[in-house]
Amino acid sequence: MIKTDILIIGAGPTGLFAVFEAGLLQLRCHIIDALPQPGGQLAEIYPKKPIYDIPGFPEVLAGDLVDNLMEQIKPFQPGFTLGERAETIQKLEDGSFIVTTNKGTQHHAPIIAIAGGLGSFEPRKPLIPNIHQFEDKGVAYFIRNPDVYRNKKVVIAGGGDSALDWSIFLAHIAAEVTLIHRRNEFRGALDSVEKVQELKKLGKINLITPAEVVGLKGIDQLEAAIVQMDDKTEVTIETDAFIPLFGLSPKLGPIADWGLEIEKNAIKVDNTLDYQTNIPGIYAIGDVNTYPGKLKLILCGFHEATLMCQSAYQRIHPNKRYVMKYTTVGGIHGFDGSVKEAPKAVVKAIE
Amino acid sequence: MTDVTITITDREGVTHEVLAPTDMNMNLMEVVRSFELAPEGTIGVCGGMAMCASCQCYIESDHALPEKGDEEEAMLSEAFFVQENSRLGCQIHITPELDGLKITLAPEE
Numbered sequence: 001m002i003k004t005d006i007l008i009i010g011a012g013p014t015g016l017f018a019v020f021e022a023g024l025l026q027l028r029c030h031i032i033d034a035l036p037q038p039g040g041q042l043a044e045i046y047p048k049k050p051i052y053d054i055p056g057f058p059e060v061l062a063g064d065l066v067d068n069l070m071e072q073i074k075p076f077q078p079g080f081t082l083g084e085r086a087e088t089i090q091k092l093e094d095g096s097f098i099v100t101t102n103k104g105t106q107h108h109a110p111i112i113a114i115a116g117g118l119g120s121f122e123p124r125k126p127l128i129p130n131i132h133q134f135e136d137k138g139v140a141y142f143i144r145n146p147d148v149y150r151n152k153k154v155v156i157a158g159g160g161d162s163a164l165d166w167s168i169f170l171a172h173i174a175a176e177v178t179l180i181h182r183r184n185e186f187r188g189a190l191d192s193v194e195k196v197q198e199l200k201k202l203g204k205i206n207l208i209t210p211a212e213v214v215g216l217k218g219i220d221q222l223e224a225a226i227v228q229m230d231d232k233t234e235v236t237i238e239t240d241a242f243i244p245l246f247g248l249s250p251k252l253g254p255i256a257d258w259g260l261e262i263e264k265n266a267i268k269v270d271n272t273l274d275y276q277t278n279i280p281g282i283y284a285i286g287d288v289n290t291y292p293g294k295l296k297l298i299l300c301g302f303h304e305a306t307l308m309c310q311s312a313y314q315r316i317h318p319n320k321r322y323v324m325k326y327t328t329v330g331g332i333h334g335f336d337g338s339v340k341e342a343p344k345a346v347v348k349a350i351e
Numbered sequence: 352m353t354d355v356t357i358t359i360t361d362r363e364g365v366t367h368e369v370l371a372p373t374d375m376n377m378n379l380m381e382v383v384r385s386f387e388l389a390p391e392g393t394i395g396v397c398g399g400m401a402m403c404a405s406c407q408c409y410i411e412s413d414h415a416l417p418e419k420g421d422e423e424e425a426m427l428s429e430a431f432f433v434q435e436n437s438r439l440g441c442q443i444h445i446t447p448e449l450d451g452l453k454i455t456l457a458p459e460e
Contacts (some may be wrong), residue, residue, distance in 0.1 A: 045402050118396060124460060127431050159428055187425040246429050249403060249460065250396065265392025290391075 002079060004030035006312055007099055007109035009086045009255070012040025014286030014301030015115035016069040016078075021309040023076030024327065027316065028335065030079035030107060032086045032099065034120035039066035041117055044248065055299060065298075075334025081105050085120045087254045095281055111281055111312040114260075114267060115305070116288040118250035126157065126244045130216055138222025139242050149174045149241060155225045157213050158245035159183065164192040166245065171204040178206040178237055180213055180227060216242060258282075266290035274311030275304045281315060283308045355450040358412075361388045362456050371445045379440035380406035383456065393459050399441035404430035406440035407457035414452050416443060432457050 006022050008015045011033035019029040037043050039062075047063030054060055060068075084101035089112070091097055096110040123141035125131060131139055143149075143166055154174045156167050159181040165188075167179045179196065186193050199205040208227060215226035217236070224236050252265060260277050261268040267284035269275045271291035275283050285308050286301030294300075313322060331341035354370040357379075361367065371382045380395045383406070397403040401422040407430055410416065416438065419427070423442045427433055437457065443449075 041397075045397055046400055049400065118392065124429075124431075159425060182428040183424070185421075185425065185428075187422075249405075252392070264390060 001098075002030055002081070002105065002107045004028050004079060004107065004109045005316060006030075006111045006113055006309070007032070007097070007107050008078075008113045008115055009033075009099070010040060010115035010117055010286070010288070011035070011038035011080065011082070012115060012117045012286065012301075013042060013065060013069055013298045014117075014305050015040070015113070016066070016073055017302050018113055018115060018285065018305035018309060019073040019076050019078040020069075021306045022312070023073065023335070024325070024330070024332075025309055025313045025322070027309065027313060028078075029076070030081070030109070032081045032084060032101060032105075032107065034083070034085040034122075036083040038070060038080065038082070039063070041250075042066050044121055051298070053297065053299060075332055075336055075338045075340070077335045081107065085253065089258050089282075091279075091281075097281065110316055112283070113305075113308055113312070114255060114277075114282065114284040114288055115286045115301070116252070116255060116284075118287060119252040119255070120250065121248035122251050122253070123244075124246040124249050126213065126246060128213065128216055134216050134218060134222045134242070137220065138218065138240060139216070139244075141244060143243065146170060146173065151175045152240040153238060154178070154241045154243065155180060155213065155237060155239045156243045156245060157181065158247075159186050159188075160245065160247060161188040161192060162247075163245040164188040164196055166243065167205055168192065168195050168199060171199050176206065176239075177204065178208060178239070180208045180211050182210050182212050184209045213242065213244070252288075255288075260284070263290055266294075273307075275308045276311065283312070353447060355445060355447060355452070357382065357445075357449065358451075358453040359383060359386075359388055360411075360453075360455040362458060371449075373445050373447055375445075377445045379408065379438075379443040379445065379454065381441075382445060383408075383440060389456060389459075394456075395441060397441075401426050401439055401442055404439065404457075404460065407432070407437055408440050408454040409434055409457060410436045410438055410452070410454055412451060412453040414449060416449075430457075431460050 005027040006029045008031045011031045022029050042062035050059050084103045086099050087102045088100045097112050099107045150173045153176040155178045157180045171177045200207045210230045211227050213225045214228045217224040224238050227235050267289050269284050269289045275285050277284050285304040287296040328342050357371050359367050369386050394405050396405040423439050
């Protein structure tokens with residue numbers, strides 16, 4: 001069981017910054033995120049795009065902002081449970097909580113801060129009527145262990161980097177790789193596009209464009225994919241696996257069933273005080289919350305995270321007195337023993 | 352500046368006539384959100400970067416719209432429920448030429 005002071009759900013900018021504000025109050029944090037890397041939307045959707053409204057940064061790339069936040073919170077040694085989705089919550093008699101992920105990892109904390117943004121990212125599934133029937137029986141939306149495709153026939157669909165990259169990778173181990181996309185153009189790194197072109201010429205990748213997988217066949221296990229060409233004719237391709245890679249889209253997911261008050265696909269919080277939800281001890285900060293006048297801005301998430309931490313401190317230490325201290329005055333005292341401090345002024349007489 | 356009239360059929364099939372400002376640097380997706388014609392969280396999910404297809408709509412009048420850019424083409428090529436007249440609302444800026452435009456929101460994925 002992982003134990004911490006504040007369990008943060010969501011490793012986007014708001015969740016990451018909460019670690020910093022908590023650290024100033026000597027509170028430790030652990031973060032759960034469904035994605036394999038920290039950064040949330042910034043890392044997953046638009047790492048190379050600029051943001052212009054972070055105070056003090058006239059322009060910063062989303063990916064760089066994440067890197068900076070990771071650097072900023074490093075002294076406070078946050079724990080991470082990445083690639084797992086927070087699934088269930090249990091309230092204990094002492095008022096603390098146990099949050100369990102979809103992989104069974106348990107986390108125990110007196111305070112939960114949901115910084116879940118738009119929700120957890122889940123694969124976009126193509127609208128093929130019987131696709132669910134073949135999930136884990138040939139159909140996969142993620143490639144967890146590429147080795148299962150060794151010497152197998154694989155059909156990949158999609159037009160982005162992941163479709164290109166996996167086609168390239170599997171071309172070396174699978175018996176046959178077919179890449180299908182609705183148009184001739186691919187949206188991916190130039191390197192990858194050129195590599196696929198080359199593998200196509202070598203006969204290692206069977207490229208079918210513009211075309212679309214419209215049906216799946218098989219009895220128990222997937223046996224074939226039905227591909228519709230641009231002129232509406234259909235061809236059947238024998239295959240052991242179908243891997244549609246159409247990107248990810250966010251869903252609020254299991255958090256919606258935690259008994260929290262939900263409005264407009266977001267969690268209602270008390271914005272007059274501390275961004276606490278209707279369940280004492282559970283807070284919601286950043287894009288995942290709503291209140292009158294809410295704006296889904298990173299800078300608002302930072303503010304909400306800061307107030308949330310002050311409130312969390314009082315819940316954890318009801319009898320301790322505390323006043324907020326400026327970092328310029330108090331410095332940064334990391335849990336790793338590191339200290340950052342403003343240099344002392346030099347006092348020297350002029351003769 | 353003048354406003355333009357746009358007719359929007361929502362995902363429930365209800366038709367709304369709305370006035371959209373041409374001077375606020377708004378796009379069609381934002382107009383839909385500003386009139387709350389689709390629930391928050393179901394439209395404009397990526398914020399307007401042509402990186403999701405939650406603002407997909409079908410153009411039902413014969414207005415000459417600006418051509419699709421590469422990013423819009425790419426996204427529509429991976430979207431679902433795509434038709435000949437599909438566009439991403441976030442890529443269509445509100446200009447005086449759009450007066451009288453008629454659109455229907457595509458189903459939620």
